[in-house]
Amino acid sequence: MIEAFEPAPDTRGEIILSARDLTKRFAGFVAVNGVNLNVERGTIHALIGPNGAGKTTCFNLLTKFLQPSSGTIHFNGRNITNLPSADIARLGVVRSFQISAVFPRMSVTDNVRIALQRRRGDSFDFWRSQSVLSAFDDEALRRVDEVGLSEFAHVMAGDLSYGRKRALEIATTLALEPEMMLLDEPMAGMAQEDVTRISALIRKISANRTILMVEHNLSVVADLSDRITVLARGEVLAEGSYDEVSRHPGVVEAYIGASHE
Numbered sequence: 001m002i003e004a005f006e007p008a009p010d011t012r013g014e015i016i017l018s019a020r021d022l023t024k025r026f027a028g029f030v031a032v033n034g035v036n037l038n039v040e041r042g043t044i045h046a047l048i049g050p051n052g053a054g055k056t057t058c059f060n061l062l063t064k065f066l067q068p069s070s071g072t073i074h075f076n077g078r079n080i081t082n083l084p085s086a087d088i089a090r091l092g093v094v095r096s097f098q099i100s101a102v103f104p105r106m107s108v109t110d111n112v113r114i115a116l117q118r119r120r121g122d123s124f125d126f127w128r129s130q131s132v133l134s135a136f137d138d139e140a141l142r143r144v145d146e147v148g149l150s151e152f153a154h155v156m157a158g159d160l161s162y163g164r165k166r167a168l169e170i171a172t173t174l175a176l177e178p179e180m181m182l183l184d185e186p187m188a189g190m191a192q193e194d195v196t197r198i199s200a201l202i203r204k205i206s207a208n209r210t211i212l213m214v215e216h217n218l219s220v221v222a223d224l225s226d227r228i229t230v231l232a233r234g235e236v237l238a239e240g241s242y243d244e245v246s247r248h249p250g251v252v253e254a255y256i257g258a259s260h261e
């Protein structure tokens with residue numbers, strides 16, 4: 001019997017995460033003001049803007065590290081505005097470095113095994129049973145390889161270079177199988193060699209997931225992003241491809257203005 005061929009559903013253009021009128025006030029100061037944001041499934045979306053534009057606050061709102069003063073957030077069509085951040089992570093929106101603390105005195109592989117075990121939900125018995133940890137061996141090694149750290153599988157996480165630590169953090173986040181990953185300044189403090197390596201890694205892991213990142217390095221943003229939202233003074237100033245937003249007069253002005261403040 002010939003089985004009917006079922007084409008994969010076409011999810012292009014689908015909105016995975018959306019924010020409507022997102023606002024955050026701190027004691028009278030409006031850090032994020034009526035932000036509307038649509039992130040398309042399967043894309044790399046960057047949030048950029050000059051210092052103090054509200055990027056981090058916006059990021060914290062989307063992952064519910066902060067509760068919005070008003071506005072709504074939907075993920076996969078579900079209203080997540082009032083969910084705590086742990087529930088949002090369980091739904092598949094994971095912030096890198098959120099649950100993925102790296103233990104410096106443990107090997108690279110053990111760090112990934114613990115993250116895998118966390119996905120299973122038994123986070124606190126890992127140190128009791130070596131056999132439980134061993135059950136995750138193969139997958140841990142596969143994840144270590146995926147982020148290019150095979151050579152360092154048995155190295156203590158604390159002894160890794162800065163860039164490789166970031167790669168390990170990405171591996172422990174990926175262990176949770178997020179549908180959407182939020183990266184907060186993944187290139188911060190990195191030498192160019194590591195920037196190149198982590199950029200390639202982000203591109204690779206974006207293959208079957210959605211990524212939203214806050215990033216200051218504009219050449220990385222230009223290279224990786226499908227779509228860019230520019231924030232200034234808490235509001236969306238422009239949105240589009242890198243070419244579109246970089247030609248926007250308001251964006252140029254906001255960056256130049258900010259550098260003189």
Ligand SMILES: Nc1ncnc2c1ncn2[C@@H]1O[C@H](COP(=O)(O)OP(=O)(O)OP(=O)(O)O)[C@@H](O)[C@H]1O
Nearest residue numbers: 026029030031049050051052053054055056057058
């Ligand atoms: N907890 C807080 N209480 C009061 N004001 C805050 C708080 N958090 C942020 N702000 C203010 O909100 C504004 C936006 O800050 P935010 O950190 O979101 O900007 P940003 O775009 O991420 O900046 P940077 O690029 O410098 O990290 C800033 O003026 C900041 O001082």
